[in-house]
Amino acid sequence: MIDGLLLGFGLIFSVNNILAMFAGAVIGYFIGAMPGLTPSIGIALMVPFTFGLIPVVSMVMLVSLYMAAEYGGGITAIMLNAPGTPAAAATAFDGYPMAKNGQAGKALTLSILASGFGAFVSTILLILTAVPLAVFAIAFGPSEYFALAVFGLSLVSSLGGKSLLRGFIAMLIGLLAVTIGMDPINGSFRYVFHMNMMEGIPFLPALIGLFALSEVFHMLEDVKEKQIEPEPFRGLGVEPSFFRKRWFTFVRSSVLGYIIGVIPGAGTTIASLVSYNEAKRASKEPDTFGTGNPEGIVGSEVANNSAVSGALAPLLALGVPGSASAAILIGALTIQGIQPGPLLFSKNPEIPYSIFAALLFSTPFMVIIGLFGLRVWMKVATIPKSLLATCVAAICVIGAYASTNNIYPVWVMIGSGIFGYILRKVDIPMAPIVLALVLGFMAEVNFRRAYIQSGGDLSVFFSHPITMILLIVAVLTSAIPIVRGIRKNRMAVAAK
Amino acid sequence: MKIALGRILVGIVLAGWGIVFFVLAMGFGKPLNPFDLGASAFPMLISVGLFLLSAGLVFVELRRLNLPERIKVKRLGPIMLFAVLMILYVFALPFAGYYLASLVFLPAMMLSAGELRWKWLIIITAMVILFNYIAFDRLLGVPLPKIGVAFVD
Numbered sequence: 001m002i003d004g005l006l007l008g009f010g011l012i013f014s015v016n017n018i019l020a021m022f023a024g025a026v027i028g029y030f031i032g033a034m035p036g037l038t039p040s041i042g043i044a045l046m047v048p049f050t051f052g053l054i055p056v057v058s059m060v061m062l063v064s065l066y067m068a069a070e071y072g073g074g075i076t077a078i079m080l081n082a083p084g085t086p087a088a089a090a091t092a093f094d095g096y097p098m099a100k101n102g103q104a105g106k107a108l109t110l111s112i113l114a115s116g117f118g119a120f121v122s123t124i125l126l127i128l129t130a131v132p133l134a135v136f137a138i139a140f141g142p143s144e145y146f147a148l149a150v151f152g153l154s155l156v157s158s159l160g161g162k163s164l165l166r167g168f169i170a171m172l173i174g175l176l177a178v179t180i181g182m183d184p185i186n187g188s189f190r191y192v193f194h195m196n197m198m199e200g201i202p203f204l205p206a207l208i209g210l211f212a213l214s215e216v217f218h219m220l221e222d223v224k225e226k227q228i229e230p231e232p233f234r235g236l237g238v239e240p241s242f243f244r245k246r247w248f249t250f251v252r253s254s255v256l257g258y259i260i261g262v263i264p265g266a267g268t269t270i271a272s273l274v275s276y277n278e279a280k281r282a283s284k285e286p287d288t289f290g291t292g293n294p295e296g297i298v299g300s301e302v303a304n305n306s307a308v309s310g311a312l313a314p315l316l317a318l319g320v321p322g323s324a325s326a327a328i329l330i331g332a333l334t335i336q337g338i339q340p341g342p343l344l345f346s347k348n349p350e351i352p353y354s355i356f357a358a359l360l361f362s363t364p365f366m367v368i369i370g371l372f373g374l375r376v377w378m379k380v381a382t383i384p385k386s387l388l389a390t391c392v393a394a395i396c397v398i399g400a401y402a403s404t405n406n407i408y409p410v411w412v413m414i415g416s417g418i419f420g421y422i423l424r425k426v427d428i429p430m431a432p433i434v435l436a437l438v439l440g441f442m443a444e445v446n447f448r449r450a451y452i453q454s455g456g457d458l459s460v461f462f463s464h465p466i467t468m469i470l471l472i473v474a475v476l477t478s479a480i481p482i483v484r485g486i487r488k489n490r491m492a493v494a495a496k
Numbered sequence: 497m498k499i500a501l502g503r504i505l506v507g508i509v510l511a512g513w514g515i516v517f518f519v520l521a522m523g524f525g526k527p528l529n530p531f532d533l534g535a536s537a538f539p540m541l542i543s544v545g546l547f548l549l550s551a552g553l554v555f556v557e558l559r560r561l562n563l564p565e566r567i568k569v570k571r572l573g574p575i576m577l578f579a580v581l582m583i584l585y586v587f588a589l590p591f592a593g594y595y596l597a598s599l600v601f602l603p604a605m606m607l608s609a610g611e612l613r614w615k616w617l618i619i620i621t622a623m624v625i626l627f628n629y630i631a632f633d634r635l636l637g638v639p640l641p642k643i644g645v646a647f648v649d
Contacts, residue, residue, distance in 0.1 A: 035633065165553055166503075169510060172546040176517055179542065183535035186528050190535055191520060221570040222576055223610045386609035387620050390602060394583055394624045401589075402638045410586050418579065425567050426502045444538045456531040 004345070005127070008353025011056055012361055020057045021358055024064030025365040029373070031065070032072020033084045034399060038204065039069035039308075040324040041403070047332045056334040057356045062332055062354050064362035065313070070268055070304050071115035071366055078107045078297075079377055080392050082212030082399075086204060087268035089302035089434050090276040092211055094289060095298030104236045104378050110441045112370030113238070114250065114298045118365050121254040122261070123359040126309040130352075134317035135261045140159050142276050142449035148263065148469035149443035151186035152270055154474035155277045155482040156432040164482060166428045174436025175443075176200045179436050184445045185452075198406035203437055205400035205409035206416045210430050212396050213417025218424070219389040242294065249279050249298050257303030261310020267323050268307040269438050273431075275303030309359060316341055500560040502567045507553035514547030577608040595645035596624050 011017065024046075031042035043062050049417045050058035073085030078095030086395055091111060098107040140148075157164060181200025188195050210494045243250070253275040260271040277300030280289040289296050311323040315330060319340040338348050345352055383391075401415035420430060454460035461467055518540055527534035569575075586600035592600070602624060603617040612620060633636040 030631075031636075094551050165549060169546065169549045169553060172542055172549060173510070175542045176539065176546060179517075181537040183524070185532055186535060188535045190524055190539060191517070217575050218619065220575045220609055223574075225573070321613070347526070384611070384616075386606060386611035387616060389578070389609050389625055390606045390611075391620065393578075394598070394602060394628070396580070396588075397586060398594075398628050398632060398640065402632055402636075403639070405638065407586065407590055407641070410589075414579075414583060422506065425569065425593060426499060426506050430504065448533055450539075451533060451640060452531045454528055454531075 005348060005356065008348070008357040010353075011350055011354045012060065013358040015355070016057050016359070017060050020053070020061035021064045021362045022365055024061040024370055025068040025362055028065035028068025028070075029072040029366070029369050030097050032069035032076045032088075034072075034395075034402075038085055038324075038403075039066050039073075040067050040328055042066075042483060043328045043332070047328065047335070050332060050336075055333070055338055055348075056350055058332060058336060059329070059351060059355055060358040061107025062329055062363075063358050064365070067119050067305060067308050067359060068366045068369070070308050071112060071119075071301070071370060073304075074111040074115065074297075074301050075108065075373075075377055078111060079104060079344075080212060080388075081215040083207060083220075084394060085268070086207055086434075086438070087147045087272045087307070089207060089211065089269070090272040090300035090302070090431075091304075093276065093299055093300070095213075095293070097290070097292035098294065098297070103213060103292065107296065107297055108374045108377055109237045109371070110242075110294050110297045111301045112367055112374070114253075114301035115370070116367040116422050117250050117258060118254050118302035119309070119359065119363045121251070121372040122258040122306035122309035123356060123363070124358070125255070125306075125458065126256045126313055127356050130317050133259070133262045135316040137314055138318055140263060140466070142446040142453060143464050143467040144470065145442055146446035146461070146464075147467040147474070148270075148441040149446065151470045151474040153276065153443065155273060156435055157478040164429065164485065167432050170423070170428050170430070170432035171436045174433040175440040177206070177433075178440030179444070184441065185448050189449055192235065193465040196406070201416075202403060202409045202412055202439075204403050205413040206437060207434065208396050208400055209413040209418075210420040210433060212392055213413060214420030214424055214430075216389045216393050216396070217417070218423045219385045219392075219471070223385045223389070225385075238294075245384075246298060247297055249295055250302055251280070252278060252282075253299050253302035254306045257306030257311040259308030261323070262301070262313045264304040267311070267438075268304040269434075271307035272300040272304040273435060273438070276300045282399065283492065289310040310357065316344060316355065320345070339456040394460070406443055410490065497568050498563070499565045499567050500557040503557040504554050504561075507550045507557065511547050511550035511554065514543045514550060518543035518545060518547070574608055574610060578605055581605045581608055589641045590592075591643075594628070594640035595625060596643060597641075598628075600645065 012021075027046065028039070028042060030038065042065055046062060046065060050061065053061070070085060070087060070090065073083055073088030074091040074095065075084065077083040077088040077092035078099050082094040083089045083092050095107045095111065097106065153171065156167050178200070180197060182188070182192075182198055183190055246454050256275045256278060257268075257271040260274060261268065276296055276299040279295050283289065283293070283295055287291065298351050307323075311326045312329075315326045319330065330340050333351070338351060339345070394419070396413055397410055400410045401407065403409050423430070452461050453457070461471065501602055521536040521539040522537035524539070533550060534548065581604050585605070587646055588597040588601065599621065602621045606617050606620060626641060633640050
């Protein structure tokens with residue numbers, strides 16, 4: 001392995017590769033910050049430009065883009081409540097309230113440093129554990145995926161805001177929305193009243209509507225109010241003691257994000273939501289999450305960048321994509337005449353090891369570009385709301401349109417925006433809807449697959465150890481906040 | 497409006513959705529595989545859950561109707577006007593194309609939002625159009641809607 005790493009690091013320090021890393025980081029930063037353009041769309045858009053490049057340079061550029069795009073999604077999530085990528089939705093929970101409180105600079109700095117930390121630590125984890133973890137993850141069958149989805153959905157009890165009842169209602173709205181479209185097992189249509197609905201409710205436009213457009217309407221209420229001036233910003237804007245006190249959140253989120261990223265199909269969105277929830281659960285001030293707690297940004301941003309390295313583990317070790325973006329990377333490798341899989345490390349060692357090196361060395365590029373762009377983004381907070389609302393609305397429209405080059409997602413975005421605005425007014429939380437939109441499909445498909453494979457035997461969910469562990473953790477995760485709530489109520493009654 | 501009343505109304509609408517989704521799910525057809533639960537099982541389960549919890553919300557909020565907390569909505573008129581203009585903008589996109597529709601509707605949306613300075617209406621409209629042209633049409637190769645694309649379809 002040492003020889004391979006030396007080879008990778010040797011290759012990376014050429015002018016072409018450094019330029020490729022820089023270009024990848026800049027393009028990824030831009031694509032991530034555009035609501036509607038996901039990292040996978042960004043990679044797909046760039047693949048044609050890599051045809052003429054040698055394989056190492058091409059992969060270095062695409063991998064740097066992938067990592068930077070996950071960071072870029074957090075910028076608009078913080079400044080506009082418009083997550084540039086689905087994984088940045090959890091960043092918006094605390095990032096946007098911080099920006100509204102005049103702490104945009106601190107939030108943006110934390111997001112870039114947390115992303116850089118996640119990228120760096122997860123790359124080390126990738127180098128050390130890619131092969132064994134990928135083999136573990138590939139053992140996941142339908143029952144394990146179902147249990148993973150249930151575990152994810154169980155987070156609603158802590159992400160659901162002030163009322164568990166309203167949190168669960170929000171989750172069910174999301175789950176019901178996921179059932180619209182073609183049935184994933186037998187192909188029949190469900191709630192399809194127009195041909196555009198055959199593929200269901202497009203996730204990203206729905207997310208843009210729920211978060212960004214509903215925020216536009218919210219902004220319009222306050223156009224006459226005075227803008228909050230951003231707090232004076234010196235140096236990095238974050239005290240070193242913040243990192244000392246929260247080091248464990250950084251480490252835990254890196255490990256969590258990486259492990260979830262390794263599981264094919266789990267992805268960066270689940271990683272950031274799970275990690276955000278863990279940061280909230282472990283915090284001494286869980287009630288401040290959602291109102292501008294910087295630890296929430298750390299939990300989300302560290303994990304979504306860590307999941308990028310995680311998603312590359314099954315790709316490099318087994319040739320199995322861990323995410324949509326990784327699937328496109330496999331396509332890019334195949335175009336170059338390279339077959340990803342178990343033989344990649346022996347046949348083309350320059351590819352995996354240069355990817356390792358690119359991930360490590362593109363991190364400083366990503367952080368530097370992020371820090372340079374920070375003061376420009378902070379200016380967004382000073383734009384009058386009447387202008388900003390229109391700009392965000394226009395970006396929402398084009399972002400939703402660009403996701404599939406079709407007007408249908410734009411209507412979904414507008415519908416979700418109006419619906420989200422109404423829900424916000426009656427204090428029904430958005431986070432459980434996002435959770436359900438991400439995990440609903442995974443839960444249904446894998447439950448039904450496991451049930452069919454077992455010949456209708458429900459014991460399949462209790463006989464596999466990983467499934468059992470995940471289901472027990474899910475039950476505990478849901479039950480603990482409920483028990484705590486009941487205890488709190490009893491104490492309040494007793495105090496009265 | 498009192499927030500409890502707002503929640504009751506939302507609860508009633510969501511419970512109604514639960515019923516509609518449940519009834520529609522009954523017509524999804526039988527599973528092809530004897531061990532498959534079928535296309536209707538999950539939607540039915542979720543709709544029942546949504547109906548029950550929404551009914552629960554209505555019940556809980558009925559007991560809170562005497563609380564003074566109210567829904568805060570400021571400038572409802574301009575917000576509704578902005579939403580209508582946005583809907584018209586999206587409706588116009590496939591007919592008038594991105595550039596023409598944006599030239600008409602973006603300044604109108606800004607006016608409805610309360611921006612009356614003509615200089616800013618022109619600058620922001622030009623900047624948004626130019627940015628999207630450079631970013632999407634030129635750099636990323638994502639074509640923006642052209643005039644009459646709806647007629648071509």
